[in-house]
Amino acid sequence: MTTPSIVWFRQDLRLADQPALAAAAHDGPVVGVYVLDDDAPGAWKIGGAQRWWLHHSLTALAADLKKHGVPLILRRGDAVAEIGKLAKEVGAETVHAVHHYEPWWKVAEDALGKALTLKLHGGMLLDDPDSIRTGSGGRYRMFTAFWKALRERMPPPEPIAAPRNLSGPSGKIASDDLADWKLLPTTPDWSPGFADWKPGEAGAHAALKAFVPKVGAYDTARNLPSEEGTSRLSPHLHHGEVSPAAVWHAVAKGKGDTEPYLREVGWRDFTSNVIDILPAYADANGRNAYDAMPWRTGKEADADFKAWTEGRTGYPLVDAGMRQLWTHGWMHNRVRMVAASFMIKHLLLDWRRGEAWYWDCLIDADYGNNSVNWQWVAGTGIDSNPFGRIMAPLTQSPKFDAADYIRTWVPELADLSDGAIHDPEEAGCRPADYPEKIIGHREARERALQAVKKVTARDPGASD
Numbered sequence: 001m002t003t004p005s006i007v008w009f010r011q012d013l014r015l016a017d018q019p020a021l022a023a024a025a026h027d028g029p030v031v032g033v034y035v036l037d038d039d040a041p042g043a044w045k046i047g048g049a050q051r052w053w054l055h056h057s058l059t060a061l062a063a064d065l066k067k068h069g070v071p072l073i074l075r076r077g078d079a080v081a082e083i084g085k086l087a088k089e090v091g092a093e094t095v096h097a098v099h100h101y102e103p104w105w106k107v108a109e110d111a112l113g114k115a116l117t118l119k120l121h122g123g124m125l126l127d128d129p130d131s132i133r134t135g136s137g138g139r140y141r142m143f144t145a146f147w148k149a150l151r152e153r154m155p156p157p158e159p160i161a162a163p164r165n166l167s168g169p170s171g172k173i174a175s176d177d178l179a180d181w182k183l184l185p186t187t188p189d190w191s192p193g194f195a196d197w198k199p200g201e202a203g204a205h206a207a208l209k210a211f212v213p214k215v216g217a218y219d220t221a222r223n224l225p226s227e228e229g230t231s232r233l234s235p236h237l238h239h240g241e242v243s244p245a246a247v248w249h250a251v252a253k254g255k256g257d258t259e260p261y262l263r264e265v266g267w268r269d270f271t272s273n274v275i276d277i278l279p280a281y282a283d284a285n286g287r288n289a290y291d292a293m294p295w296r297t298g299k300e301a302d303a304d305f306k307a308w309t310e311g312r313t314g315y316p317l318v319d320a321g322m323r324q325l326w327t328h329g330w331m332h333n334r335v336r337m338v339a340a341s342f343m344i345k346h347l348l349l350d351w352r353r354g355e356a357w358y359w360d361c362l363i364d365a366d367y368g369n370n371s372v373n374w375q376w377v378a379g380t381g382i383d384s385n386p387f388g389r390i391m392a393p394l395t396q397s398p399k400f401d402a403a404d405y406i407r408t409w410v411p412e413l414a415d416l417s418d419g420a421i422h423d424p425e426e427a428g429c430r431p432a433d434y435p436e437k438i439i440g441h442r443e444a445r446e447r448a449l450q451a452v453k454k455v456t457a458r459d460p461g462a463s464d
């Protein structure tokens with residue numbers, strides 16, 4: 001009898017265009033495994049909102065695999081040790097997995113490859129970033145040049161359908177019960193606002209299908225938080241419920257200019273490229289000079305941070321974003337930038353504090369995407385927006401027509417006119433239950449520009 005091979009699922013929770021599953025199915029019977037490893041990632045273990053998503057996504061994947069007689073075995077602990085044990089139990093010698101770029105996964109892949117035959121496959125990105133090289137053979141550090149090189153290698157291969165020849169081994173294999181992992185919040189249950197999301201492969205394809213007719217309008221609509229102009233595919237892409245190649249090919253068939261959207265999907269590849277060359281990017285400034293930045297600390301700073309997390313800064317667009325994040329597990333990209341910039345530059349708080357908060361609250365929290373974008377906004381990154389360019393939330397709000405967005409997420413302001421809602425304090429109609437501005441814009445801007453002088457004293461170009 002053919003021995004089974006193991007498919008190690010991580011952020012690739014799908015059947016279609018899943019090269020590891022396809023290769024294993026070709027070899028014979030398949031055992032799927034997901035290991036919840038909360039130690040290896042250290043501070044970057046899966047956050048609260050994402051645990052909710054993971055519960056539902058694993059439920060969907062297990063049901064889909066079961067239709068083909070393939071079990072999804074759940075284990076908790078050190079991934080390498082658990083997969084080693086499972087291989088012994090089922091007599092498997094080969095493990096198939098999609099290659100991932102998070103530093104803890106690269107360590108685990110190396111260790112597993114020494115213990116068993118580990119066959120790594122692509123499928124998480126459009127292309128392997130290690131193969132995208134500059135003329136002199138180095139790795140790209142700037143998005144624009146990286147994208148140009150990646151774009152020339154596109155389109156990616158056509159996505160492959162779910163394998164038809166899937167089968168599982170006979171006999172029962174021990175597995176944890178998903179409910180015992182307690183991934184869903186109970187006391188309190190803060191997830192009712194997540195009800196619109198449909199985790200799982202079917203949900204991912206439904207979201208993709210709904211977005212394709214809108215892709216031609218994406219370039220303008222993506223900046224308007226009051227509209228549903230973006231694809232909302234980020235949690236599906238992060239969990240690998242749809243492959244980026246499948247997204248590419250579906251979207252490329254849309255009407256109008258599809259390029260701005262494809263370019264955004266290319267950002268995922270770039271952020272994996274960055275964490276591949278700088279694995280500590282979520283914790284360490286991309287520009288060392290920022291180690292000298294005098295971020296605020298202490299009681300007042302902590303109180304300001306808390307007000308920011310709760311959406312009580314007195315800046316309506318920032319508050320709307322932070323409340324959307326808490327309630328819905330997701331925030332519009334334009335508002336993610338404004339809210340992050342506000343925390344870093346207006347409140348002068350270390351970008352890593354905000355990064356950790358987003359990590360816990362986002363259903364799409366992603367090591368590469370989160371760290372690269374936080375460092376981009378902070379100006380501390382290898383490719384980033386200069387620190388001195390300070391976003392003005394009170395200007396961004398009317399510019400991107402955010403009135404209805406604010407009405408949705410900050411009900412205290414729902415009755416204000418379009419003219420007043422972006423800055424009720426200035427318009428003289430701030431409701432009593434809505435906070436005063438935590439700091440004035442000019443004062444905050446001055447403070448931030450003074451603070452960065454400590455950095456530019458060390459490295460004059462650090463804020464350019």
Ligand SMILES: Cc1cc2nc3c(=O)[nH]c(=O)nc-3n(C[C@H](O)[C@H](O)[C@H](O)COP(=O)(O)OP(=O)(O)OC[C@H]3O[C@@H](n4cnc5c(N)ncnc54)[C@H](O)[C@@H]3O)c2cc1C
Binds near residue numbers: 233
């Ligand atoms: C401070 C900050 C933190 C962020 N943290 C995350 C995160 O943890 N996880 C995450 O997936 N995205 C993150 N983003 C990027 C971006 O905000 C989201 O990917 C996007 O809002 C998701 O919505 P969407 O699927 O509708 O995007 P769309 O506009 O429809 O874009 C399509 C896809 O392209 C990718 N993408 C788009 N913009 C970016 C970008 N700037 N960087 C990387 N990939 C991008 C995403 O996979 C997205 O699903 C962050 C942005 C900022 C400014």
